[in-house]
Amino acid sequence: AQSVTQPDIHITVSEGASLELRCNYSYGATPYLFWYVQSPGQGLQLLLKYFSGDTLVQGIKGFEAEFKRSQSSFNLRKPSVHWSDAAEYFCAVNNAGNNRKLIWGLGTSLAVNP
């Protein structure tokens, strides 16, 4: 069965430090991968997505993610975190079937220390 794992439930970093949020997936075919961010009291915003091609994907707000097929991973990175990046981050896989459902990770809560 398809699944998405975000191993880190909660991460705390200092402002200005680099960030990497991990995401591993289990999927039989080429996955379509997404990272979403949910700020407190707000809806989910698409940060970036991978469909095919270049395995390093650039997103909004200075985020990037790298698809590594050999490791079944799609980790999210940012070189320098800002206090406004504190939020919940969700990784998801599109099953690319007729119903186009997203399979979600449980999320990683990011806290940023000043």
Added chain:
Amino acid sequence: GAVVSQHPSWVICKSGTSVKIECRSLDFQATTMFWYRQFPKQSLMLMATSNEGSKATYEQGVEKDKFLINHASLTLSTLTVTSAHPEDSSFYICSAGVQGGGALDTQYFGPGTRLTVL
């Protein structure tokens, strides 16, 4: 682009009443809309998938008679929580799918609706 709105953003109702939540894609036509429920500090739980002009497909364990979904147009879907009870209190989120080629969709999310049933 790809903006999705939800109305209302929050609602408080009495037990036994029905509540309707609207989801609109403002600047694009969505072939598919999705309804999710999110519990505090948890991930999203897909409730149902709806395609314009056809009946919604509900996930296992979701009562279709309790959570009525209507997808009347390519820009509007509604979720009606019928005879709401306190256990239905939750954060309901909709998304609209934009076809990215083949069977691929990117989902764009509404801001959510906080439902509190007294």
